């Protein structure tokens with residue numbers, strides 16, 4: 030995990046609502062504060078991060094002015110240098126600067142595909158292409174084309190493709206869609222051998238497979254089902270992209286407020302309260318309610334800890350001792366000792382009890398992630 034910010038692309042995925050956008054934004058903030066020129070990309074959605082900064086972004090409407098960076102050439106070329114960014118912090122691809130070094134982009138897959146087709150088709154207006162039968166035909170005949178072209182766009186923006194960002198954080202779609210997206214380059218290159226898109230697909234596939242260039246982060250709530258789904262995601266990623274998760278962020282944990290002895294006393298108190306509820310003596314109803322609430326909070330924290338422990342245990346079990354062939358990612362086998370340190374990090378981000386996450390909370394989450402980078406098993 031310590032080297033995660035040294036990659037060129039970090040893919041953040043997980044179930045819808047798990048906190049992908051929040052964690053992707055916090056990672057982006059962290060990277061930007063460390064001096065990396067960072068782009069957080071959301072696909073097909075308005076930028077959640079921009080909204081936190083009170084900036085509205087959205088997929089640009091068809092027919093709007095095309096960005097300069099996609100004109101001409103056989104292939105979309107890396108867009109212009111930083112200096113070409115608009116003075117109000119809007120980049121040539123419509124990305125928005127939220128604070129120094131932190132940019133965000135809502136990537137519209139339809140538009141990415143239209144741009145691509147337009148470049149190949151000698152700069153036809155997007156409107157014409159969108160309605161032309163050849164475009165419709167291509168989009169229908171090449172399932173995954175939109176996903177692929179979106180990834181090509183990220184590659185072009187990233188340092189790997191010669192783009193202007195040190196780090197691209199992809200706030201990816203939810204698990205199933207994300208896996209389909211990540212598998213698109215390999216699927217495409219297996220079918221189509223020649224042509225500019227196939228060449229690009231090979232480059233993207235190499236970036237996704239290379240653990241020096243890309244990293245994968247799953248976000249999960251601390252529940253039994255989310256833990257199981259994360260293990261499924263890890264299996265899918267390994268099968269479809271040949272990679273393991275670099276980190277799992279368990280998001281929305283509650284603090285363990287009570288020591289075991291205190292929990293035992295709470296259990297006793299709640300028991301007494303239940304007994305006095307049934308009798309006709311006057312009870313201290315506030316104390317009884319408080320005891321039950323505390324008991325519930327304690328139980329919630331306990332159950333979350335159990336799930337985090339289960340996640341760690343089951344992920345460690347994927348690294349069999351002394352069996353290189355069975356090691357995910359074709360790594361050398363691990364001894365019992367180094368297995369623990371080599372296994373990807375699992376770390377938690379507490380639930381923020383605020384009506385609405387804001388920048389202050391995002392900074393706290395980023396700080397928390399920063400601490401986790403230094404001592405991954407915390």
Ligand SMILES: Nc1ncnc2c1ncn2[C@@H]1O[C@H](COP(=O)(O)OP(=O)(O)O)[C@@H](O)[C@H]1O
Nearest residue numbers: 044045046047048049050051281379380381386
């Ligand atoms: N650690 C947290 N504490 C409190 N609220 C959170 C936390 N993480 C995310 N949220 C909130 O949960 C909701 C879903 O988070 P979001 O990042 O949009 O998830 P996703 O992108 O996976 O759908 C949002 O309203 C967000 O503000």
Ligand SMILES: [Mg+2]
Nearest residue numbers: 049050077200
């Ligand atoms: Mg989201």
